[in-house]
Amino acid sequence: MQQSRTTEIVTGAFVLFGFAALFFLVTQITNKEFTAGGAGYSLLANFENIGSLKVGAPVSMSGVTVGRVESISYDMQQYKAVVSMHIDAKYNRIPDDSDASIMTAGLLGGQYIGVTAGGSDQYFKEGGKFAIVQDALVLENLINQLVASFAGKKSDSAEETKK
Amino acid sequence: MFKALTKLLGNAVAAFGAITWFLLRILSQVPRALLRPGLVIHQIHNAGALSLVIIMTCGLFVGMVLGLQGYDMLERFGSESSLGSAAALALVKELGPVVAALLFAGRAGTALASEIGLMRATDQLVAMEIMAVDPFRHVVAPRFLGGVIALPLLTMIFIAIGIFGVQLVGVQQLGVDQGTFWSQMRGSVEVDDVMQGLIKGCVFGVACSLIAVYEGYVAEPTAEGVGRATTRTVVNSAVMTLILDYMITAVML
Numbered sequence: 001m002q003q004s005r006t007t008e009i010v011t012g013a014f015v016l017f018g019f020a021a022l023f024f025l026v027t028q029i030t031n032k033e034f035t036a037g038g039a040g041y042s043l044l045a046n047f048e049n050i051g052s053l054k055v056g057a058p059v060s061m062s063g064v065t066v067g068r069v070e071s072i073s074y075d076m077q078q079y080k081a082v083v084s085m086h087i088d089a090k091y092n093r094i095p096d097d098s099d100a101s102i103m104t105a106g107l108l109g110g111q112y113i114g115v116t117a118g119g120s121d122q123y124f125k126e127g128g129k130f131a132i133v134q135d136a137l138v139l140e141n142l143i144n145q146l147v148a149s150f151a152g153k154k155s156d157s158a159e160e161t162k163k
Numbered sequence: 164m165f166k167a168l169t170k171l172l173g174n175a176v177a178a179f180g181a182i183t184w185f186l187l188r189i190l191s192q193v194p195r196a197l198l199r200p201g202l203v204i205h206q207i208h209n210a211g212a213l214s215l216v217i218i219m220t221c222g223l224f225v226g227m228v229l230g231l232q233g234y235d236m237l238e239r240f241g242s243e244s245s246l247g248s249a250a251a252l253a254l255v256k257e258l259g260p261v262v263a264a265l266l267f268a269g270r271a272g273t274a275l276a277s278e279i280g281l282m283r284a285t286d287q288l289v290a291m292e293i294m295a296v297d298p299f300r301h302v303v304a305p306r307f308l309g310g311v312i313a314l315p316l317l318t319m320i321f322i323a324i325g326i327f328g329v330q331l332v333g334v335q336q337l338g339v340d341q342g343t344f345w346s347q348m349r350g351s352v353e354v355d356d357v358m359q360g361l362i363k364g365c366v367f368g369v370a371c372s373l374i375a376v377y378e379g380y381v382a383e384p385t386a387e388g389v390g391r392a393t394t395r396t397v398v399n400s401a402v403m404t405l406i407l408d409y410m411i412t413a414v415m416l
Contacts, residue, residue: 004201004205007204007205007208008204008208010208010212011204011205011207011208011211011212013212014207014208014211014212014215014313014316015207015211015312015316017215017316017320018211018315018316018317018319018320019316019319021316021319021320021322021323021324022316022319022357022361024323025255025319025322025323025326025357025360026354026357029251029255029326029345029348029349029352029357052350054346054347054349054350055346056342056343056345056346056349057342057343057346058340058342058343065340065342068342105242105244105343110244110245110343110346110347112343
């Protein structure tokens with residue numbers, strides 16, 4: 001019976017491993033929050049529209065990732081999206097008049113927050129808030145504007161030819 | 164010509180009938196087989212735990228090649244940040260279940276078929292019947308159950324290791340941002356997608372195990388017959404897996 005005892009242990013380990021893999025797949029790769037780890041501080045920014053920005057998206061300055069989006073919520077008082085960012089502790093000299101804008105990596109890529117340094121000699125501290133923000137570019141709005149401007153031009157030229 | 168065709172068709176239908184009867188006979192013995200879990204555990208060990216190394220190695224390399232190819236392809240559109248979601252969806256919904264089932268048929272299915280076929284060839288099954296021991300209860304049903312339980316678990320392990328492989332190449336080597344990789348993946352993979360992979364794993368497990376034990380059981384009791392049964396197991400399992408894969412995808416998408 002000794003051999004069957006080893007078999008049982010190996011089988012048990014295999015089954016547990018299989019369920020651990022299933023658990024990993026369900027909890028880790030499906031829609032769950034990405035926790036930004038490490039020492040650092042949080043910054044806030046209010047956006048009219050965040051597009052498809054997701055928790056865990058990078059916060060970058062001049063293309064260098066300095067932090068992560070920590071949480072996204074909606075402020076019912078101001079009717080704006082509130083994005084909380086976790087900035088790495090070593091980037092502690094971000095001027096407090098810097099601006100944050102939501103940008104897209106590539107044509108169809110994920111969205112991230114780009115921070116451009118301002119000129120102030122005061123630096124952001126824990127809980128600081130970006131005063132100058134730029135919303136995500138919504139492609140539909142852009143196309144609408146483009147169509148509208150083309151349509152406007154056309155009717156203008158049509159009127160001109162009438163004259 | 165027409166006669167030959169009808170005969171061929173008749174044979175195919177008869178084979179389906181025979182395999183369905185075989186499945187019903189197994190299912191009737193499943194409760195009794197579960198009363199003696201020792202046999203089933205032994206078969207899960209044979210079909211599952213012993214396939215672990217090949218499943219994990221192949222999963223890692225399938226994931227890594229997916230990372231390379233996916234990155235190269237997505238980079239042409241400037242959207243390599245979607246690598247996580249593209250690779251994870253491909254692995255969870257298609258590659259994981261199908262490749263795991265094909266490997267399972269090659270590694271465990273052939274072992275099952277040749278084992279039962281040899282039992283038939285050496286008259287062990289007949290001896291059991293003479294001793295009033297039902298070979299379905301003691302030989303066929305435990306092996307079938309072992310395969311059915313093992314393949315979904317192997318599929319999940321394959322997918323998890325595969326995603327690790329994608330991450331290894333995409334993030335560590337090619338420099339896709341780690342947070343983008345995971346958040347894009349999480350943004351697009353739903354729990355339903357994982358469940359679809361799991362359901363496919365279960366269905367392929369039933370199909371591959373059934374084909375393996377059936378081919379072994381009906382094998383000609385010669386060395387050549389056992390060899391042919393092993394070949395047929397791999398071929399039929401692979402074809403059946405791909406056909407079923409299309410059907411399940413069409414139904415569940």
